[in-house]
Amino acid sequence: xxxxxxxxxxxxxxSKGDSKGMVECYHKDIVFKDPVFGTLKGxxxxxxxxxxxxxxxxxxxxxxxxxRVSDERGKVNWVAEYVYGEKKREVTNKVxxxxxxxxxKIIEHIDSFNLWKWTKQAMGxxxxxxxWTPFMKSKIQKTTxxxxxxxxxxxxxx
Numbered sequence: 393x394x395x396x397x398x399x400x401x402x403x404x405x406x407s408k409g410d411s412k413g414m415v416e417c418y419h420k421d422i423v424f425k426d427p428v429f430g431t432l433k434g435x436x437x438x439x440x441x442x443x444x445x446x447x448x449x450x451x452x453x454x455x456x457x458x459x460r461v462s463d464e465r466g467k468v469n470w471v472a473e474y475v476y477g478e479k480k481r482e483v484t485n486k487v488x489x490x491x492x493x494x495x496x497k498i499i500e501h502i503d504s505f506n507l508w509k510w511t512k513q514a515m516g517x518x519x520x521x522x523x524w525t526p527f528m529k530s531k532i533q534k535t536t537x538x539x540x541x542x543x544x545x546x547x548x549x550x
Contacts, residue, residue, distance in 0.1 A: 395493050396461045399468055402498065406470075407454040411438075411445040419497035426487075426503035427510075429540070430533045436540065437501075443543040449474065466491040476514040483513040507532070 393401070398417050405413030415438045424437035432440055456470040468489040476483045485505055492500035511523025511532075522528045 393496065394461075395463065395466055395491075395496075396458060398493070398496070398498065399458050399461060399466050399491065403454065403456040403458075403468065403470060406441075406445075407456070409445045409452075411442040414441050414445075417498050418501070419494055419499040421494075422497075422499060422501065424501045424503075427505060427507040427529060428532055429536050432540075436544070439544050439547070440540055442547075443540055446543075451475065464493060466493065479516065481514055481516060483510065485510055485513075 402414055402417040405411075405417070418437065421434060422437045424432045424440065429440060452472070452474040454470065454472055456468050459467040459469055461467075466489075468491070470487050470489060472483070472485045472487065474483055475481065487503050487505045490500075490502045490504070491498050507529055508519075508524040511519030511528060513519070515523060519528075
């Protein structure tokens with residue numbers, strides 16, 4: 393499988409809610425980074441996708457556009473459209489994914505997006521007022537990683 397097909401498989405699996413298919417595209421030593429989780433390595437990155445997709449709703453839409461791919465690197469622009477939180481706020485998150493490849497797998501995946509735009513959509517007025525601050529970014533990362541820790545702990549019980 394070439395790197396273009398690898399990225400296609402990753403995002404097609406994502407759009408179908410198939411975390412197993414996504415994780416198959418990752419190298420065992422994957423490093424993932426985004427504004428919401430910060431940096432995750434190896435199994436924590438695998439479990440993050442499993443956790444996120446275990447909550448995926450039928451009306452969640454993922455679309456993607458592979459912008460460039462070489463033997464070493466790739467770039468994908470992707471959009472997630474979903475409803476967030478108890479107040480069911482509509483979110484459209486436009487993300488740029490940068491990739492590095494090793495051994496025919498993704499070894500590094502860095503997603504970038506405007507966290508303030510996301511917090512304004514997902515959190516309403518609170519996101520508008522303080523979503524741009526380092527305090528809010530830190531709080532979001534602590535909260536999401538705590539959720540991930542809980543998910544992993546529950547999975548290990550089963």
